Amino acid sequence: MIRVARLFGVSWAFNMKQLTRSGLFIFTSVVEPLIFATMAYYLFKAGHRPGTLLYASLSAGLMGIWTSTLFGSGGVISWQRWQGTLEPLVAAPPPMILIIFPLTIATATIGLYSLGGTLLYGRIVFGIPLDLVHPVWFVITIPVTIVALGALGLVIGSSFILYRNANALANMLEFPVWLVTGAIVPLSLLPGWVHYLSWVLAPTWGFRAVRAAAFGGDPLPALGMCVVLGIAYLAIGQVFIQIFETRARERAALSLV
């Protein structure tokens, strides 16, 4: 158990350090959400929705968490391939999922930069007070959401590997998931069929829980759904990783870029 925890911690910390040194990744997870936050502030101001400024700030941060999860997890196995570290990782005794899952959680954790950055930016530049209705719940909902997104990242990372142009797919999925999960636009404005899609996405429930903690409401039901979906993603991710590993071993294609 201690070994598993140690492996988890080391993999998570290592990937965090690696991602933090990437200028492109830092731009994606810090600067891009600030640009979206600025756009949302001015848009809501122009639409005379001053009460929604903290909403804009928080939403831009949550959008950033999804972006860093998507771009980080989408390429997590490919990057190991390019670096030549995938073979030793697969050959190592621990199950593959115990190595990949902390890496995808790290990509979601980088999203904390987005959230912290946009809230701080809103406070300093636009003077938006950070008045949270349930601050304790807020602190609880954030890590739960991040772990659930990390689990979703595991599914993304293990399925994108079969798609040669995984980064192109990641480029495409940023906006639709923002829309479908109600990251900034309420789901009530979207067509009814979108709601079914949103239910199976953990970010929907995670974002809902974070908002309930920040603006009032009961975050527990959404948080519960987030945990349930996170566990389901882990199971799906495990199956995908096994398929990938078996195929790659059979075809001797593990190190092929």
Add this chain to the structure above:
Amino acid sequence: MRNALRIFTIGGVLSYRALFSWQSPTYYIPTMLGHPLFQVLFFAYLGRFSNVRNDSFFVVGNAVQVCAMAGVYGMAMTIGGERWTQTLSPLLASPANRFALFLGRALPQIANGFVVSAFGFLVGRLFLNFHPPASAIAPLALVVLVSTASCTAFGLVIGALGLRLRDVFTVANPAYFILLLFCGVNVPLYALPQWMQTVASGLPLTHGIAAARAVAAGAPLSSVDGLIGKELAVGACYAVLAYVLLRIFEVEGRRRASLELI
């Protein structure tokens, strides 16, 4: 002159074909069509929620801006990528006319950007409340073409910077999002602070988007000729700046023997 023309056309087409992944539908469709599709939809719904303007405002703004997918990223990869693929040294060792060499690389991206923008408008027409009069289509196409050319000149500057930087995307990504924020794509210019409006007037797409909105609403082309002229002037300035930067970086790269550094 004939040689320069050959380098301009054939060289440009070959450089576009050298973006190997872009030849594949599995890359092109998600990046060049999927991303614009969802960008237009996302901002149109955000616009509905914010109560600022109607769908048409957001469709036109985003459909014009998505030309930057080709204009900015395409140019960044075409010019900046020469170093990555180790073709920069032989290219600069050749006696080819530099103006024809680099401007030729912009031509296919202008065509590609136009297609991407047209797709953005189609998305607005099919899925959103955007119904321009049929008489507006030809003037709109002209405005989009001018805007795409101007944006590609801006992309040429980004590509030039890519000759110096380790990763061209550290400039290309911010450039794309700066256009999204400053150029009145989603936030009306009057709602931005004065300094942002000043910056916007010197960026590509700002005047083009304003012209496109007027034309899509049924205004005659003659009423926006001033805006089109400004868009062309801004594009020309970026083209000259890109040429100067490319020459400076070429000389610097030779002096410091850094052309092949990745």
